[in-house]
Amino acid sequence: MKGIKKFYLITFILIIMLLAACSSEEAEGEDSGEVEERDYPSTVTIGTASQGGTYYIWGGGLATLLEQNLDITSNVEVTGGPVHNIQLLDVDDIQLGMVTMGPLYEGYYGEGEWASKEFSDIRVIFPMYNTPFQWWSTASSGVTSITEHEGERVGIGPAGGTPGTYNPLIYEALGIETGDQVAAGASDMASQMLDGQLDHIGFSAGLPIAAVTEVETQADINIYGIDGEEREKVMEALPYFTEFVIPGDTYESLDGDVETIAQFNFGVVQKEANEEFVYDLVKAYHENIDQMISTHASAQESEDPAAILENKEYPLHPGAIRYYEEIGIDLPDAVYPPEWEQNN
Template sequence: MPILKASVIWWPYDFSYLYDFDGALHWGKPLHMVKTKTAMRLSFTDSNMEVGMKRAMVVLLGVVAFAALTCSLGLAQPKAAWPKSVTVGAAPVGGTYFVWAGGFTKLLNDTMKIPGNVESTGGPVHNVQLVEDNKLDFAMVTNGPAWEGWNGEGWAKGRKYQNQRAIFPMYSSFFQMYALKKSGIQTVQDLKGKSVGVGPIGGTPATYWPLIFEAAGFKAGRIVNASSADLNSQLKDGMLEANGNSVGLPWVTITEIETTHDVNVFGPAGADADNFIAKYPYFAKAMIPKGTYKCNPDRGIETLTVWNFMVVHKSAPDDFVYEVVKNTFDHVDILISTHKSATEVKPENIIYSPVPLHPGAVKYFKEKGIQLPDSLIAK
């Protein structure tokens, strides 16, 4: 960034003032000895000195204003590499991701004046694939698909997706399954041989609910892939016996269906949860708090949980990512007003990231005193 210096030189013999833009000071030298291509000389006699001084001040103020403008333009130059608008990869319409992404684009527009749009994708697996090819500015992922993509395991089938970089923690997802109360289905084991909805192909629930059933020792009678809203309609119409997801609390689909139907809500528990975690250690046991839904006013619901993160392509500008992360934490209330799961957007939760962080994010978390493990520093 160019630095502009303005100097004023007073020559006592003729009350001359030299405004020197080249940064060189020539105190005590006769004016004819001063050589500068950008100097301006204003000479005043005793009779017009007062007027001259006023004019000199006007010129000096103009110099200062020009310098300030130049500096401000210099500071703005790095932003030329920033995106003029952004696309956030979420999941199908109706899920927590889509709602959450809407809040995030609002935050970017309100705080950084960068407009954005939410793209309906297949979910975390699909988002990892899109980020790998630099087709999204931001993408929402869960630990499982992101970790497997990075290491080339599971759904990645040997290919490593290592262009993704985490920037901040979003919230922890709770695996939740519900069925109409009249069906008698109350536990994961009751799903043996049943028709079960697990969301669209490529999403976290579609990837892991079948694996949960496998760890529990059975297969569902029929796995149905569709949007949360479509599956909910099928369940109401008797075409589906249970519907599952992995989302933040509360899952709005359950909240909505409870206004017209009695349901049972449950998740993997006991040995079913233990067997699954033994194979997929990036998951953990959790408890859906009592009172989350009408069906559990005075008891918690055992289940599994996994973290969600916002990721970007590794080529995103460092200063842009830093400002995004800073504004996200400074204005997290915008996210919380969109979905209360955003209360978990806290700097200390970054340590749960399944993949390395973007350098712009690393800078922010180090400034906040967060001790980052070596595994989160991109090599």
């Protein structure tokens, strides 16, 4: 009898020890999970541009994408646009931004007048669309060309945004001396035009631009781009521009296609962004691109993930590289950042 009691006692002690060991392992696993959760953000702030522009609409679409696919809540922040987004990323005021090729070039190499340094920690993660430049004037002004802006008061877009940064440079490249240049968001400029305070506006965003649609439903306007000798001059002075055609069915006010210039757009983060988060975001973005297209038609330009090859020189984030390599895209050597080389 004593032997049986001793056997049960030893068995009971062993069971207690085994349960304690299992609990310890589970706790360690939970601790590891907590560390991973801290690295993988539960919320992000998305840097867009002015209300009425395409970036702002895209911001809402990306926020929905993050919430539905990654269970991440987002704040969509109105900003000055690409230049401002690069600056905000650098100080971690936003964690996901949108930029056009021009500001990306100037920021990365520290060559823009606005660039206080080289923003070399920025990393591209997904392609977006082309941003064509277009101008519109009240029909009553009779203006149908940017060359007629000489001495005129013109709206150029928000300071720090793509149009606000490059419209003045376009005028400079063409030797056009305008009158007052109004730096404001698309919606604000549209309101000023409808109030009779502004006859000419220059803006750039994915097509169609909501502000243009808003104005043309309430007033007669002339919409135009830039082509021929003027376009060649601009592209020679500002080499990050490419030729672009705005389809004639984009706006009711158009009678046919419009020749102009454009810059491509990309989603960007800082190099310190969590690799798993970036990988999952890029994967969710491309696998649910229909969702982004329903948000704004411009996303059709990235329906094929190979659109990432529009970027041939700026470093991609390692999380993005993992995804594009997995689906078989042959990336240029130049887009592999130093941290990729160090860890692979």
